[in-house]
Amino acid sequence: MTTFFEEPKLTTSGTKVFDKRYAGFLFDMDGTLLNSIAAAERVWSRWAERQGLDVEAFLPTMHGKRGIDTIRGLGLPGIDVEAEALEIERGEIEDVEGVVSIPGAVDFLNALPSSRWAIVTSAPVALARARIEAAGLPQPPRIITAEDVKIGKPDPAGYLLAARHLDVPSSRCLVFEDVTAGVKAGEAAGADVMVVTATHSHRMETFHPTIASYEGMTVHLDGAGEMRIVREA
Incomplete structure (x- = not known):
C-alpha cells in the first residue's frame, strides 16, 4: 500500500494540543503505533x-x-x-510478518512515565500482544482490548475505561488515532485527539492536528508529572 506522509498541521486546535499539558496519553495500536x-x-x-x-x-x-x-x-x-x-x-x-513500528514510536513511548499511558485497541489481547512484540514496541503497562468492552469504537467505552485505569479524567487525556471510528471514540470520551497519518494512502479530512510519525517528538514532564509534547525545531 502506498503510504502518504504529511507534516503536522498548525491549525488552532493543533497549536493548543502542542501547548497543552496532559495527565494521560491514550494510543490506538494498529496504524497509530504500528503498521500491520x-x-x-x-x-x-x-x-x-x-x-x-x-x-x-x-x-x-x-x-x-x-x-x-x-x-x-x-x-x-x-x-x-x-x-x-x-x-x-x-x-x-x-501471521505477523511485516508488522513494524511507526517511525519514532519506540523512543516516544519509552520517554513516557509508565503510569501515564495506555493502549486502547480493537484487537483481542493475544493479537495485540503478538503485534506489539513483533513491532518491537514496549509492552504497555495498561492495555484495553476487544475483550474489555461490550461495544467497540466509535463507542468511547475503551477510552473511558483506559482513563479510569490511569486514574485521570478522560478530558485531561490526549488520544492518538488513525481512523474515523477511533477519532469519534476519542471525541465522545471528551479527550483531545491527535491523528497519526503514517499509514494513510489518502489525505484524511480532519480538524484535529496530524502527525506523520513520532520522529522529532519527545515529552516534557512538569513538576506534577503532567506531559507536554515537545517537537524538535
Missing part, C-alpha cells in the same frame, strides 16, 4: 474470498474496528459470527 496493514489484509482477504465478498471493496471497511463487529455488520446469512471472529484472530496471531 499487510498482515491484516492477507488474513482478511482470504476470509472475504471464502465468503464470496468483493475483497477490494471490503478491505477498507475492516480497519479500526473489532473483528466481531466487522463480521456482524456484514449481515452474512448462516454464519457463526463468534466462530468466524476467532478464526480471523488465530490467523492474525500466526
Whole structure:
C-alpha cells in the first residue's frame, strides 16, 4: 500500500494540543503505533474470498474496528459470527510478518512515565500482544482490548475505561488515532485527539492536528508529572 506522509498541521486546535499539558496519553495500536496493514489484509482477504465478498471493496471497511463487529455488520446469512471472529484472530496471531513500528514510536513511548499511558485497541489481547512484540514496541503497562468492552469504537467505552485505569479524567487525556471510528471514540470520551497519518494512502479530512510519525517528538514532564509534547525545531 502506498503510504502518504504529511507534516503536522498548525491549525488552532493543533497549536493548543502542542501547548497543552496532559495527565494521560491514550494510543490506538494498529496504524497509530504500528503498521500491520499487510498482515491484516492477507488474513482478511482470504476470509472475504471464502465468503464470496468483493475483497477490494471490503478491505477498507475492516480497519479500526473489532473483528466481531466487522463480521456482524456484514449481515452474512448462516454464519457463526463468534466462530468466524476467532478464526480471523488465530490467523492474525500466526501471521505477523511485516508488522513494524511507526517511525519514532519506540523512543516516544519509552520517554513516557509508565503510569501515564495506555493502549486502547480493537484487537483481542493475544493479537495485540503478538503485534506489539513483533513491532518491537514496549509492552504497555495498561492495555484495553476487544475483550474489555461490550461495544467497540466509535463507542468511547475503551477510552473511558483506559482513563479510569490511569486514574485521570478522560478530558485531561490526549488520544492518538488513525481512523474515523477511533477519532469519534476519542471525541465522545471528551479527550483531545491527535491523528497519526503514517499509514494513510489518502489525505484524511480532519480538524484535529496530524502527525506523520513520532520522529522529532519527545515529552516534557512538569513538576506534577503532567506531559507536554515537545517537537524538535
